[in-house]
Amino acid sequence: MAAPAQLGLQNAASPIMEELIAFHDHALMIIFLISSLVLYIISLMLTTKLTHTSTMNAQEIEMIWTILPAMILIMIALPSLRILYMTDEFNKPYLTLKAIGHQWYWSYEYSDYEDLAFDSYIMPTYFLEPGEFRLLEVDNRTTLPMEADIRVLISSQDVLHSWAVPSLGVKTDAIPGRLNQAMVASMRPGLYYGQCSEICGSNHSFMPIVLEFIYFQDFEVWASYLYI
Amino acid sequence: MLDTQKPPRKKWWTPPFDPRFPNQNQTRNCYQNFLDYQRCVKTMSRRGKNSEPCEYYFRVYTSLCPTSWVQHWNEQIKDGTFAGKI
Numbered sequence: 062m063a064a065p066a067q068l069g070l071q072n073a074a075s076p077i078m079e080e081l082i083a084f085h086d087h088a089l090m091i092i093f094l095i096s097s098l099v100l101y102i103i104s105l106m107l108t109t110k111l112t113h114t115s116t117m118n119a120q121e122i123e124m125i126w127t128i129l130p131a132m133i134l135i136m137i138a139l140p141s142l143r144i145l146y147m148t149d150e151f152n153k154p155y156l157t158l159k160a161i162g163h164q165w166y167w168s169y170e171y172s173d174y175e176d177l178a179f180d181s182y183i184m185p186t187y188f189l190e191p192g193e194f195r196l197l198e199v200d201n202r203t204t205l206p207m208e209a210d211i212r213v214l215i216s217s218q219d220v221l222h223s224w225a226v227p228s229l230g231v232k233t234d235a236i237p238g239r240l241n242q243a244m245v246a247s248m249r250p251g252l253y254y255g256q257c258s259e260i261c262g263s264n265h266s267f268m269p270i271v272l273e274f275i276y277f278q279d280f281e282v283w284a285s286y287l288y289i
Numbered sequence: 290m291l292d293t294q295k296p297p298r299k300k301w302w303t304p305p306f307d308p309r310f311p312n313q314n315q316t317r318n319c320y321q322n323f324l325d326y327q328r329c330v331k332t333m334s335r336r337g338k339n340s341e342p343c344e345y346y347f348r349v350y351t352s353l354c355p356t357s358w359v360q361h362w363n364e365q366i367k368d369g370t371f372a373g374k375i
Contacts, residue, residue, distance in 0.1 A: 157303045157352045172351050173303045212303065214315060216355055233313075240315040240353070284301060 062197060062254040063227075071227045074247045074274075078230035080144050088137055095133075152244050154212035158205065162215070162222030162235035162257070165264035169203050174284075183267045196266065197254045202273040206280035211245045220262065226255035226270060234259060247274040304349040319354040320373075322346045323362060327375040 063071055073079040159170040163180075171177040184198035205211055215224045217235035225232035226245070233243040247253065255270040310318040326346035333340040350359070365371040 151306060153306065154303050155301065159353075159355055161355055161357075170356060172356065173301065173348075176351075176356060178356060214319075214353060214355075218357065238316070240319055240355075242313050242315045281301070 062194060062252075073230070074228040074249060074251065074253055075230055075245070076248065077144070077148055077246075078228060080147065081230050084140050084144055087140060091133060091137060148244075152210050152212075154244070155206065155209040157212045157214065158203070158245075159214045159216070160203075160224050160235070160270075162217040162219075162224065162261070162268075164219050164262050165257075165268045167222075167224070167257075167268060167270060168218075169201075181270070183269055194254070197256070197269045197271070199269055199271045202252070202271045204273045204275060204280070204283065205245070205247070206277045207247045207250050207274040208277060209246065213243045213245050215241045215243060221259045222261050222268070223258035224255070224270060225258040226253050226272060228253045229272075231255075232258055245272075247272075250274045250276055302348070304352050315353060319350055319358070322350040323354060323359070324373050324375065326350060327366070327373075331375060 070078075070082050070085060073082055156171070157173055159172065161168045161170070166180050166182045168178060168180045179201045181199045181201050181203065183196065184193070184200055186195055189195065189198060213224070213231070213233075215233045215235045216239060217237045219237060221237075222235040223232060224235055224243070229245050229247060231243050231245055233241045235241070251274055253272045253274065255272075257265055257268045257270075259265075261268075304322075307318055309321075323346075326343055329343035329346055330340045333343060362371060362373075366375070
């Protein structure tokens with residue numbers, strides 16, 4: 062989850078998110094370089110006593126400030142496309158989870174064996190234990206195994222919602238009548254928080270998502286009770 | 290303690306990647322398997338055969354489709370108002 066007054070991206074818990082953070086740093090550095098160059102040139106322009114009123118053509122500089130931006134754009138596009146195709150790679154999911162948005166809570170279904178379904182409401186502030194996070198905790202967390210590719214199918218029962226978990230690099234719209242697939246994989250155990258990311262009414266800010274990733278063996282023990 | 294060290298009885302199974310539906314929108318994947326199950330059961334029972342081969346479609350659509358959709362469609366089939374061709 063985000064620390065108070067955090068400005069940057071949350072720590073990555075999945076390989077895709079690590080790639081996105083690296084790309085973000087790369088693109089941001091390019092932006093800083095261009096902005097500081099432009100600011101410097103503006104300051105030079107504003108503080109010179111020299112004048113030049115007879116410019117007819119400037120072939121060389123025109124060539125430079127066309128070719129150089131084109132090369133910079135290619136340097137941004139190539140990593141971006143690489144990550145885009147990486148998110149679409151062929152995957153063999155271990156588990157299928159359905160996340161269905163309602164006004165104003167999420168419901169989860171694990172239907173690979175027995176039908177396990179539960180609702181996940183926000184934990185009201187007056188019920189929080191010390192140390193828990195306001196507006197982020199839920200009553201029933203979504204338990205998943207770590208180091209496994211999980212197929213998440215996201216839909217909605219009423220209006221548009223969006224299922225987002227920033228540490229895993231996932232944000233997928235929940236559209237009524239449509240089943241959107243997202244792949245989720247965590248490299249480590251832990252709690253990952255997210256919030257609904259599409260305006261959906263008065264309690265849009267109060268329907269968080271908490272994923273609880275546990276060790277594979279513990280999950281298999283829990284799951285074995287499902288398919289006895 | 291010993292129980293947790295035993296391996297699970299069966300291997301967990303989830304619907305595999307279906308190349309007919311390679312993209313983000315899996316709505317048709319769910320619906321197609323539901324239709325295929327209904328058609329399979331209808332054809333098998335018409336020929337007087339066991340409908341066990343149809344179980345694959347059943348497992349796929351149960352895993353993929355939200356239960357509310359499945360319940361809604363089953364009610365429609367019972368009422369004779371289901372829009373799909375079975």
